[in-house]
Amino acid sequence: MNDAILITGVGRRVGLHLARHFLGQGIPVIGTFRSERPELDQLRAAGAELYYCDFYDESQIGLLINSIKSKYTQLRAIIHNASDWLPDRGSLPAGEVMLRMMQVHVSAPYQINLALAPLLQACNGDHADIIHIGDYVSGRGSTKHIAYAASKAAQDNLTLSFAAKLAPAVKVNSIAPALVLFNEGDEPAYREKALGKSLMQREGGLDEMQAAVEFLLNSGYLTGRVLPLDGGRHLV
Numbered sequence: 001m002n003d004a005i006l007i008t009g010v011g012r013r014v015g016l017h018l019a020r021h022f023l024g025q026g027i028p029v030i031g032t033f034r035s036e037r038p039e040l041d042q043l044r045a046a047g048a049e050l051y052y053c054d055f056y057d058e059s060q061i062g063l064l065i066n067s068i069k070s071k072y073t074q075l076r077a078i079i080h081n082a083s084d085w086l087p088d089r090g091s092l093p094a095g096e097v098m099l100r101m102m103q104v105h106v107s108a109p110y111q112i113n114l115a116l117a118p119l120l121q122a123c124n125g126d127h128a129d130i131i132h133i134g135d136y137v138s139g140r141g142s143t144k145h146i147a148y149a150a151s152k153a154a155q156d157n158l159t160l161s162f163a164a165k166l167a168p169a170v171k172v173n174s175i176a177p178a179l180v181l182f183n184e185g186d187e188p189a190y191r192e193k194a195l196g197k198s199l200m201q202r203e204g205g206l207d208e209m210q211a212a213v214e215f216l217l218n219s220g221y222l223t224g225r226v227l228p229l230d231g232g233r234h235l236v
Contacts, residue, residue, distance in 0.1 A: 003074045003123050004028035006116070008108075009082030010050065011037045013181060014133060017206040018079060018213060019043050030072075032064060032082060055082055055108040056100060065115040075119040077129040077217060080109045080155075088146050101151035109155065113162050113172075121169045128170045129217050132159055133209075136178035136230045152176075156226050163224030171223040173216045178230035180204045199232030 005022055009015040010031030016039055019029045023046040032053040033040055040050055053064045068075075084104050086097045113130055120128035137145070138152035156174050163172035179194055181203055186194075195201050212229050216222065228234070 002027045003076035003125070003128075004030050004049075004072060005077045005079065006030040006032075006068065006075060006112075007079045007081055008032045008053075008055075008112075009034075010043060010048070011035055011040060014206060014209050015079075015081040016043070017210060018081070019048055020046070021210055023047055027076070030068060034082075055104045061108055061111055065112060068116060069119070072119055074122045074124060075116060075128060076123055076125065077131065078112065078116060078120065079131045079133065079213065080112070081133045082108070083133070085145065085148055087144055089144070094147070098147040098150070101147040102154065105148075105151040106154045106158065109158060113158070117166055117170065120166070123169075126220060127168070130159075130162060130166070130170060130172040131213060131216055132156070132172075132174040134174045134176045134226065136176050136228070136233060138176055139226070159226060160224055167223060171216070171219070173223060174226040175209070175212050175216070176226050176228050176230070177204055177209060177212075178233045180209055180229075181206060197233050197236055198230060199235055202231070204229055204231060 005027055007015050007019055007029060010019040011033040019031050022029050029048040031048050031050045033050060034054050044050060051064050051067060053060045055061060082104060086100060088094060088097060109132060132155050134155055135152040137149040138156050142149040159172050159174040166172060178198060182191055212227060
């Protein structure tokens, strides 16, 4: 039987797409979610083992780790997809925004990587993987989401540290996408402006993210890198 893949944030978009993909390949999926959605019932019916876990709550992170360690002795990969996107000038004080962004994008992955590293090191294959789903803004900053961008940059630094710490048994990489997929309510003017920021003039799409994840999982040599997936946005 294939070793399981842990994917955080499987309720929608990238996490949901990846979970469906791996389940379709016969690979066991462990998933986390913060909000119950009809799509989660579909994942459960397909065999996914799902855990409610709010990464803003330290105790829930500990419960998740202990639950996985009590049931599994090996993992094929951890894909850190869970994320939040809080603006600097929203309803929360600026300090709280920074704390929350660092909690979700840095502290939670840090704790999970440390605690579950032995399960990755026990993987049946030639290597196991940790993949952080980051963001294009980690390398250039953001004027409206400063805390978010800073936390994603810190997450990229986790990639460097864990790659050095866990080699050669575990490869650790990050993916830095720009525009993956519009939301249903996005206005035409916003869509036009967003598309104009890249050379490819289109959304990356969920299949493109899946292909990037598969590329990293299948590589036996690439580690400690941030893989850009930005449609040439750095050249515009």
